[in-house]
Amino acid sequence: MRIAVTGGLGRIGRAVVAELAGHGHDTVRVDVAPMRGQGPGYRRADLRELWQAVDALDGADAVVHLAATGVPDSHTLHPELAEGATYTANATSTYNVFQAAAVHGIDRVVWASSETVLGPPFRIADPVQLPLDETHPVRPETSYALSKAMGEGLAHHFAHRHGMTPVALRFSVVMDEEEYAALPQYWAEPERGRWNLWSYVDLADVAVSCRLALTAELVGATALMIAAPDTLSDRPTAELLDAFCEKVPVTRALGAFESLQCSAKAVELLGWRPARSWRDAV
């Protein structure tokens, strides 16, 4: 397959391009950032412009859409303005990518949503229930999360109107070996991980989830949690729940260090088997 990878020069994009190339796919990196030695594997495009998205996806059989931004609040005295810029950039780019896919008759757009659509950092409200899974209400607390939730809404429209089968992958915080080495320094302050329930996902496993989502047999728009099966913490999950989530209902028995973000649906629908844990590296 010939696959356009938006945000292909970014951190996850580079891993996805390598994963797809390793499985015999042709890739085109679509990015607003310039790439030295531009060639057939790269198209520069600012996806906030529809015509640029349409040009960039010409000739692709499928899309992995990773391009997004989080504008730092410190860019302005009024953080609401930075929030608006983040929302507009991401919601518009995601609309444009879906619309460009419709123009070219591309059915499968695999794209980066986020764990944050379900409420992290949980400053406004606690989770409704744990572990988090696809049955939890979508309750974004930030404009970045709102832009991802809007993308999930757009995906349903494009599935309904054009028969597309978009797959939203709700990545947890993406980490790699370098970051695993730094983890022990946070163990004295377990409260720091509460904002996303001590969850993470390995970069290489994320790349595999994108590849599998390109060919999984799915109907309509799908959204899937993508998190490692274990927590980032050295403390058992039951202890974390007692200490930091005592008021949140827990819907089932959990393993000793089991994640509070459940990816069982991705395991079932994609055949995704997250293979890498910080516990093997530290």
Ligand SMILES: NC(=O)C1=CN([C@@H]2O[C@H](COP(=O)(O)OP(=O)(O)OC[C@H]3O[C@@H](n4cnc5c(N)ncnc54)[C@H](O)[C@@H]3O)[C@@H](O)[C@H]2O)C=CC1
């Ligand atoms: N890194 C993480 O922990 C998580 C990331 N995500 C999502 O995964 C995706 C990829 O994330 P990363 O690789 O970490 O980000 P990154 O910042 O390393 O890469 C994003 C890429 O998108 C490009 N880009 C931004 N705006 C663009 C535009 N208007 N047109 C074309 N290209 C544009 C950037 O130049 C960059 O190369 C993003 O959608 C992000 O929201 C979701 C959950 C967790």
Ligand SMILES: O=C(O)[C@H]1OC(=O)[C@H](O)[C@@H](O)[C@@H]1O
């Ligand atoms: O890129 C980031 O840092 C953020 O991206 C996301 O969408 C993750 O879900 C969030 O928890 C990360 O903090």
